[in-house]
Amino acid sequence: MHRVKVTSLTRIMPLSVGESQHLRVLRLRPGATLRVFDGQGAEADATLIRLDEGGAMLELGEAVQNNRETPQPITLAVALLKGDKLSDVVRAGTELGVTTFQLLQTRHADVPEIGEQKLVRLRRIAAEASKQSRRAVTPEVLAPVPLTRLTLVGQGFLAHPGSTARLTETLDWQTAVTLVSGPEGGFSDAEVAALTALGFTAITLGPRILRAETAPLALLGAIAASGV
C-alpha cells in the first residue's frame, strides 16, 4: 500500500504538488486506499477522493497502530563526515530506528561545518527513509553543535577501540539512548575523557578498525538484531 506523509491527520487532506504527481505516475484513481502518516507517530488509512491537474485530496479513514518504534527514543550524535557519508548514515540510521540525529563538531573533523542546503538534504533523506522503512516517525536532523555542548539524556554509549563493555549487555530500555560516533580520525583523548565525564560508557565494536560511516550502523544493527 502506498504511504504518503502529510502535515497533519485531518478529515480532508490536500497533498503537495510532488506527492500528487507521484500518485498520477502510480496511476491511482479516486477510491484508491492509501496509508497516511504525520511523521510524529500518527498513522491512518485514507481514501483518494480527487486526483487531477489541480492536485490530490485524501479523506481520512481509520487510525492504524504503528509499532515500528524502539521502546525509548534513540539519539545518534554523529560527527560531520565527508561527501555522501552523512547521507548514508542518516538513511540507514533511519531504517534502524534513530529518532534524532544530532550532528557534532569534533576536534579531528573531516569537514568543519555543514551548509544549510546539505542540512535540508539530510532532512529530506530522513523523511524518505522513514517512509520506505514504514515508520510513522520521521527523525529530526539537528544542526551541528560542538561536542562539548552535547548533553546526555538517559544512557549514553560511545564506540571506542579497546573497550571491553558490550552494548547489548549494558543497554536498558527503561530510558532514552544516546549513541555517539566520531569522525574518520576518531575522537581525541580529551574528547573521550569529556564524554566519559558526561556519563557516556565506552563500548567495543570488535578488534577491527571500522570506517566512521560503518561504526554507527554497527551500533544500530546490534539494537535491531535484539528485535526492538
Added chain:
Amino acid sequence: MHRVKVTSLTRIMPLSVGESQHLRVLRLRPGATLRVFDGQGAEADATLIRLDEGGAMLELGEAVQNNRETPQPITLAVALLKGDKLSDVVRAGTELGVTTFQLLQTRHADVPEIGEQKLVRLRRIAAEASKQSRRAVTPEVLAPVPLTRLTLVGQGFLAHPGSTARLTETLDWQTAVTLVSGPEGGFSDAEVAALTALGFTAITLGPRILRAETAPLALLGAIAASGV
C-alpha cells in the same frame, strides 16, 4: 604504519608496480619499516630495502600476531544487488569480519547475473577494505550460485521479517557461521522454506523494513557489538 599485501611472506619480497608507486608517493625511503600480510592470516614487520623506478623490494622481519578475526569463519551469502550496493556490502562486511562472500542468485533478483569485471572489482574492494581495517585475512568473493545450491556449513541464519529469534542469543562460536541476506524484493516463500529445510534459522532485525544493503550490515553489526 603502512600495510602492504604480498603474495606470500618470503625472505625477500618484490612488490607490484602499483604498490611500489604508492610507496614512492608516500615518500618512503630504504630503511623504512612496513607491515606485510598475505591475506591468508600471516602478518609480519618488513624493511624497505630498495625503492626506485625498477620497483620496490622488502626484507621480512619478525612475525606479528594478528587477532582481528572472529573465532570461527563467517560466510555472508548475499543476493545480487543493483548498482554499487554490492560494493558497499563487501566493503563494510569486510570491516565487520566476513571471511567469505558467496553471491547468490534468487527468485526476486535485482539483477540476474554479474559480469567478470564487476566480480574482479568486488575482490579488489575486499582486499582494500581488509587492509584498511587492519585484518590479515582478505575475504574471498565467490561467483554467484543459485540459492538452491547453497550448502550450510556450521550454523546458518536468515534475516526474515516477523521472526522472533534473536541472532546474538542463538549464535554459538564453536562452529562456523553462515548469514543469508536477500534481494530488495525479499526471498520468496519457497526460498524461505528451502533455507529452513537446509537448517537455517530465521531471525529478527526489528519491526522496520530494511533495504537489502542495510540488513546484512545490521546482522554483522550485532556480531561486532558482541566484541568478536
